[in-house]
Amino acid sequence: MRTKTIAVVYAFGAASPVQISRAADGLADIVFVTDTRDEHSASVTSILRDLCVDLVDLAETDHESAVRRLRSRVDGITTFSERCITLTSRLAADLGLPYHDERTARLLTDKHLQRTALNAALPVATPTRVVRCLDDLAEAAESVGFPLVLKPLSGTAGAFTYRCDTYDVLHETVRRLLRDRRGQDGPSWVAEALLRPGRHPGGAWLADYVSVESLIRDGEVHHFAVTDKLPLAPPFRETGMVSPSALTGERQREVRALTSAALRALGVTHGVTHTEVKLTPDGPRVIEVNGRLGGRVGRLIDRVSDLDPVRLAIENALGGALLTASPVFSGAAVVYGVLPPSRRVKVGAVPTAKTLRRIEEVWKVDRMAGVEEVLDWEQGSGQRVCDVWAETGDLTAVPALLDRLEGAVSAAVSFEPV
Numbered sequence: 209m210r211t212k213t214i215a216v217v218y219a220f221g222a223a224s225p226v227q228i229s230r231a232a233d234g235l236a237d238i239v240f241v242t243d244t245r246d247e248h249s250a251s252v253t254s255i256l257r258d259l260c261v262d263l264v265d266l267a268e269t270d271h272e273s274a275v276r277r278l279r280s281r282v283d284g285i286t287t288f289s290e291r292c293i294t295l296t297s298r299l300a301a302d303l304g305l306p307y308h309d310e311r312t313a314r315l316l317t318d319k320h321l322q323r324t325a326l327n328a329a330l331p332v333a334t335p336t337r338v339v340r341c342l343d344d345l346a347e348a349a350e351s352v353g354f355p356l357v358l359k360p361l362s363g364t365a366g367a368f369t370y371r372c373d374t375y376d377v378l379h380e381t382v383r384r385l386l387r388d389r390r391g392q393d394g395p396s397w398v399a400e401a402l403l404r405p406g407r408h409p410g411g412a413w414l415a416d417y418v419s420v421e422s423l424i425r426d427g428e429v430h431h432f433a434v435t436d437k438l439p440l441a442p443p444f445r446e447t448g449m450v451s452p453s454a455l456t457g458e459r460q461r462e463v464r465a466l467t468s469a470a471l472r473a474l475g476v477t478h479g480v481t482h483t484e485v486k487l488t489p490d491g492p493r494v495i496e497v498n499g500r501l502g503g504r505v506g507r508l509i510d511r512v513s514d515l516d517p518v519r520l521a522i523e524n525a526l527g528g529a530l531l532t533a534s535p536v537f538s539g540a541a542v543v544y545g546v547l548p549p550s551r552r553v554k555v556g557a558v559p560t561a562k563t564l565r566r567i568e569e570v571w572k573v574d575r576m577a578g579v580e581e582v583l584d585w586e587q588g589s590g591q592r593v594c595d596v597w598a599e600t601g602d603l604t605a606v607p608a609l610l611d612r613l614e615g616a617v618s619a620a621v622s623f624e625p626v
Contacts, residue, residue, distance in 0.1 A: 221289025
């Protein structure tokens, strides 16, 4: 039997080249499609070439040539990067392969259009307005109200996302963004009503929102996991996550049902999605739907269950058997991200992997920033010093583990003003 081939459109995102390669092992050969005009993609080009049977570099070939090169050899296509969803949709359409269609891809990557579609379909609407200039602010403030969230029309990782409690704060924030040309090439932002804060029934050590990881095939939806989050760093920067979820079965059914309704509203019929859901006092509310596997989710679930979500996404793209069973967990895993304070800083000291590995539950430390490197909190949770990955026998041991991680990090990391 011929080995199948998967086209993976690659940029910085949820799964690394090595993760993707390991997940595809014994399942499919990989053709990476990337653009080395992007700094990150250029930095990992040699790794990509080592892990695939072919690399299509869009910096060296046009779209039509890329399609001709792929047409005769690939059996499926996917991406793990938010910024590649639109490109992957276009390639899939030209290749006749299943993926998000053009309309759905646009709804998944344009936060205002997505919220408008969700408002039309879900029982409770969240007011939203597009902001392109200072003249838009009065209407946005009147229709959305305060407090509100201001975020890029298209973006990830909480980058350039702000809480505005008054008109003066909103005005000054947009004025500064326009002046400094930060956050958007456009520029365009979305002003949305801030969802009411709630609490996670699992305890105050968890954030008041979760994510639902879903696989969709021919319109059939299977939610394969619910993932808990650690409390956000101000204003909306994700610090970490925990798997499996501490939500009861009934609460998980609520968020899964809401996610199914959201996916139907956006026309998602094929792929893997990551939906963030707020646990408000009035019930679960959709924060946003992402048209790819959630960042760091794949490694987290794979570590303590019998399911590799990255492999699942590849199998789905290739038309393999549809997953019908939920993963079986053998323990609990946590990823703890070390973020800078809410100001622009230079890294003064960082914890060594050796120091953090002294905590017996820690199995991996990913270094992302070094001494003297400048970190900009406005660029969101992607600006991290490191990620610490750890696992325990069950969820009840996670709060104490987090206390030890926080203590070890606090003693070893420092920041200096810029």
